[in-house]
Amino acid sequence: MGPEPAQLLRDGILDLFSKLKPEALALIDVLAPPDFVLNSVLGKSDGNVYQNLQAALFQSPKTFERPLWWRDIVHWRQHSKL
Numbered sequence: 001m002g003p004e005p006a007q008l009l010r011d012g013i014l015d016l017f018s019k020l021k022p023e024a025l026a027l028i029d030v031l032a033p034p035d036f037v038l039n040s041v042l043g044k045s046d047g048n049v050y051q052n053l054q055a056a057l058f059q060s061p062k063t064f065e066r067p068l069w070w071r072d073i074v075h076w077r078q079h080s081k082l
Contacts, residue, residue, distance in 0.1 A: 028043070
């Protein structure tokens with residue numbers, strides 16, 4: 001058989017996804033899955049968009065840490081001749 005049937009199936013699924021994409025929000029509203037299924041910070045049904053976004057940000061690891069490259073910038077600015 002070879003890889004051709006799998007490739008045809010993949011292409012068909014991707015084609016269907018592109019046709020369903022504009023209707024994604026309507027499909028979610030119709031199906032009304034619970035919040036944990038969607039796993040979306042912005043799509044929770046409680047209406048607290050900003051509080052949910054803040055909670056997700058604060059729970060992310062390394063949110064309040066400096067990036068690894070911060071010393072390169074600080075070092076560059078300290079030795080500037082300007």
